[in-house]
Amino acid sequence: MTTISKVRYSRRAMLKAGGAAVAASALPAPMVWGQETRNITLRQFGTGVSNLNEVATKVKEDLGFTLEMTALDSDSVTQRAATQPDSFDIADIEYWICKKVWPTGNLQAMDTSKIANYDKIVGIFRSGKLTPESVIAQGTAPHTVGFVDGPGGTSFADAETGWMTLIPTIYNADTLGIRPDLIGRPISNWSELLNPEFKGKASILDISSIGIMDMAMVVESMGEYTYPDKGNMTPEEIDLTIGIFTEAKQAGQFRAFWKTFDESVNLMASGEVVIQSMWSPAITAVRSRGIPCVYQPLEEGYRSWGGGIGLSASLSGMELDAAYEYINWYLSGWVGGFLMRQGYYSAVPETSKAFMSENEWGYWFEGKEATDVITSPFGDPLAQAGETRDGGSFYDRMGAVACWNAVMDENQYMVRKWNEFIAA
Amino acid sequence: MTPGAPAIPFRAGAPSSNETPAMTDQAIAKPAVRTRVSASRLGALSHHAAGWLLAAPLALVLAVFLVLPIVMIVIVSFWGATEFSIYPDFQWDNYRFLFGSDVTYRVFLNTFKYAAITWAFTLLIGFTVAYFLAFHVRTLGWQVALFLLCTIPFWTSNIIRMISWIPFLGRNGLANSTLISWGVIDEPLEWLLFSDFSVILAFVHLYTLFMVVPIFNTMMRIDRSLIEAASDAGASGWQTLWHVVIPLTKPGIMIGTIFVVTLVMGDFITVRFMSGSQSANVGRLISNDIGLLQYPSASATAVILLITVLMVIGILLRFVDIRKEL
Numbered sequence: 001m002t003t004i005s006k007v008r009y010s011r012r013a014m015l016k017a018g019g020a021a022v023a024a025s026a027l028p029a030p031m032v033w034g035q036e037t038r039n040i041t042l043r044q045f046g047t048g049v050s051n052l053n054e055v056a057t058k059v060k061e062d063l064g065f066t067l068e069m070t071a072l073d074s075d076s077v078t079q080r081a082a083t084q085p086d087s088f089d090i091a092d093i094e095y096w097i098c099k100k101v102w103p104t105g106n107l108q109a110m111d112t113s114k115i116a117n118y119d120k121i122v123g124i125f126r127s128g129k130l131t132p133e134s135v136i137a138q139g140t141a142p143h144t145v146g147f148v149d150g151p152g153g154t155s156f157a158d159a160e161t162g163w164m165t166l167i168p169t170i171y172n173a174d175t176l177g178i179r180p181d182l183i184g185r186p187i188s189n190w191s192e193l194l195n196p197e198f199k200g201k202a203s204i205l206d207i208s209s210i211g212i213m214d215m216a217m218v219v220e221s222m223g224e225y226t227y228p229d230k231g232n233m234t235p236e237e238i239d240l241t242i243g244i245f246t247e248a249k250q251a252g253q254f255r256a257f258w259k260t261f262d263e264s265v266n267l268m269a270s271g272e273v274v275i276q277s278m279w280s281p282a283i284t285a286v287r288s289r290g291i292p293c294v295y296q297p298l299e300e301g302y303r304s305w306g307g308g309i310g311l312s313a314s315l316s317g318m319e320l321d322a323a324y325e326y327i328n329w330y331l332s333g334w335v336g337g338f339l340m341r342q343g344y345y346s347a348v349p350e351t352s353k354a355f356m357s358e359n360e361w362g363y364w365f366e367g368k369e370a371t372d373v374i375t376s377p378f379g380d381p382l383a384q385a386g387e388t389r390d391g392g393s394f395y396d397r398m399g400a401v402a403c404w405n406a407v408m409d410e411n412q413y414m415v416r417k418w419n420e421f422i423a424a
Numbered sequence: 425m426t427p428g429a430p431a432i433p434f435r436a437g438a439p440s441s442n443e444t445p446a447m448t449d450q451a452i453a454k455p456a457v458r459t460r461v462s463a464s465r466l467g468a469l470s471h472h473a474a475g476w477l478l479a480a481p482l483a484l485v486l487a488v489f490l491v492l493p494i495v496m497i498v499i500v501s502f503w504g505a506t507e508f509s510i511y512p513d514f515q516w517d518n519y520r521f522l523f524g525s526d527v528t529y530r531v532f533l534n535t536f537k538y539a540a541i542t543w544a545f546t547l548l549i550g551f552t553v554a555y556f557l558a559f560h561v562r563t564l565g566w567q568v569a570l571f572l573l574c575t576i577p578f579w580t581s582n583i584i585r586m587i588s589w590i591p592f593l594g595r596n597g598l599a600n601s602t603l604i605s606w607g608v609i610d611e612p613l614e615w616l617l618f619s620d621f622s623v624i625l626a627f628v629h630l631y632t633l634f635m636v637v638p639i640f641n642t643m644m645r646i647d648r649s650l651i652e653a654a655s656d657a658g659a660s661g662w663q664t665l666w667h668v669v670i671p672l673t674k675p676g677i678m679i680g681t682i683f684v685v686t687l688v689m690g691d692f693i694t695v696r697f698m699s700g701s702q703s704a705n706v707g708r709l710i711s712n713d714i715g716l717l718q719y720p721s722a723s724a725t726a727v728i729l730l731i732t733v734l735m736v737i738g739i740l741l742r743f744v745d746i747r748k749e750l
Contacts, residue, residue: 073715075715075716076715078717079714079715079717082509082717083509083717104509200614203700206701208716249702254700254702255618255700256618256699256700256701256702257700257701257702258700258701259696259701266590267700270591270594270595270596270597271594271595271596272594272595272617272618412718415716415718416521416525419527419704419709419712419713420525420527422701422702422704422708422712423527423530423531423534423703423704423708423709424527
């Protein structure tokens with residue numbers, strides 16, 4: 001055991017020195033550790049967005065251990081994190097899920113001093129501010145549930161404490177997706193979702209905690225009501241919001257509701273729906289089929305979300321070390337580049353830059369015109385030279401966040417009302 | 425049960441007779457009085473014990489995999505839940521909420537609606553197919569071949585058969601584009617997909633075979649001379665069908681009905697996919713609750729659904745004695 005920990009230390013030192021995994025694996029000593037880690041398997045589960053087999057393959061290649069991925073929908077993820085703590089080692093969850101799951105004690109806080117790139121993590125996840133002038137958006141902003149007081153802390157801390165609940169991995173600003181070819185006019189407000197013009201051609205996602213936020217954006221945009229905090233509605237506000245949508249549903253506004261990524265892609269690609277709440281890679285998936293689809297920036301701003309990796313409370317010893325190793329690798333750039341080329345953002349963008357071409361970095365991050373064809377990591381062309389990203393640069397998009405995905409105090413009430421909405 | 429009579433009427437005593445000596449020894453080892461039991465009584469006792477033993481494996485399997493889970497569900501339905509955990513309790517809240525919400529009644533009504541309409545269609549189609557197979561196809565070889573043909577769609581998964589309707593019925597799907605090219609319609613029919621129509625279509629498609637099989641089975645057992653007799657007595661084709669075939673097919677119809685009704689009432693995925701998540705049945709209420717970690721509330725709904733389905737089956741069994749069939 002002693003040799004192993006020494007070797008591990010040397011490797012950690014290498015990482016901290018900025019040598020990264022490449023240099024480390026070139027040294028003979030870590031190879032011993034590499035042999036040991038070969039038998040380690042980490043079980044990760046999360047939503048489909050970041051649970052990609054490519055990541056598992058690359059982990060095996062770079063770090064030597066096995067990463068088992070399970071992709072589930074948001075509800076199932078919450079359920080699993082809350083009720084089956086022994087079924088996973090790493091939980092890849094969203095921040096609002098963290099708010100729900102953390103009190104169960106199934107996750108352990110992480111020591112930020114072991115995270116090599118901690119200082120480079122985007123401000124949103126640390127102080128809550130993207131730039132010093134930024135205003136913090138409504139909802140469950142990541143930094144509010146990002147820290148606890150100590151390794152065993154059960155309540156969230158207001159500021160950076162050195163003990164993180166989730167290590168941020170990816171995040172994005174969501175808006176409505178539209179089919180410009182079928183709509184044929186500019187769309188610039190959330191209220192268009194309920195515009196009778198799109199009767200029978202609109203859709204919203206059937207995941208209550210996210211759907212209610214999209215609804216709130218629409219209601220505010222219609223001028224029906226201005227919420228003090230969209231992320232924490234009162235029962236009356238919930239009734240009002242869902243009431244407006246129930247009326248629209250009964251009038252036949254919606255073609256369908258979707259729950260999974262694939263469903264949203266199919267609805268849009270088949271032309272069943274021309275305007276709907278959507279996720280960035282779903283837009284990418286529609287476009288890669290050669291069908292025009294725009295991730296429409298709207299005046300009221302974006303509904304944003306962030307995901308991160310949490311460690312199971314039962315992780316210890318070598319597995320825990322491997323998990324830290326994995327986190328450091330995650331933030332070291334390759335995954336970031338992989339995800340950013342699908343339209344997400346990495347928690348440490350600057351490390352991802354090295355893994356992207358100048359054209360890709362310019363298009364995805366800086367909002368510049370593409371100088372050449374932009375392809376997805378899977379080789380499908382997404383944009384031609386001269387095109388720019390919908391919504392512009394990182395700072396344009398993340399700077400215009402109006403609210404974060406949230407879990408409310410009145411969540412149970414909201415969920416019941418949501419069920420009624422679906423059954424209505 | 426009369427003492428001395430065999431507990432279970434064995435058709436053949438063979439399986440138990442081998443075991444008899446050892447078992448009898450065990451059974452009478454302790455009470456000395458028993459040693460004077462007459463031979464016939466001994467035989468009865470061993471039959472009795474053997475009967476229990478033979479029934480034990482199945483009883484055990486049913487107890488562990490059927491009774492126990494149901495008991496668990498009933499117990500949990502009285503528990504309480506927070507957002508992320510459930511705690512043991514005895515409270516009526518879950519039921520109170522269930523019966524206090526008009527959504528529940530609407531959803532149950534919707535579930536019955538799906539079950540009734542699906543039943544009517546599957547019965548009509550199933551009966552016709554079975555009738556054709558049993559009475560119009562003359563040779564056994566063809567009957568078997570055509571029957572197997574009916575089962576071919578069952579070689580793929582339920583869900584795939586269901587989902588393949590979606591692109592077919594869609595706004596720009598095959599059905600709409602064909603109708604438009606024929607000039608039958610000018611605009612795509614919106615109600616083809618993500619509507620009650622598509623839900624029921626998928627149900628009928630998925631479950632008709634469950635009607636065909638038992639009805640075909642009963643029809644094959646009908647004594648052909650009865651049909652001849654009806655014909656000799658001057659009955660028309662319809663009269664024969666109505667007064668001879670249908671009454672004799674009732675047990676099969678009933679078994680098919682039970683299959684279809686229970687399958688439709690317990691379904692959630694067909695309704696979710698084919699209605700585009702826009703309609704709800706009881707199964708979806710339960711699945712939504714489970715998704716949101718509200719297990720007690722899901723259990724309460726499940727208990728009510730179970731009771732409802734049992735009541736429906738109870739009523740159905742009043743009409744026909746399906747034991748005749750078994």
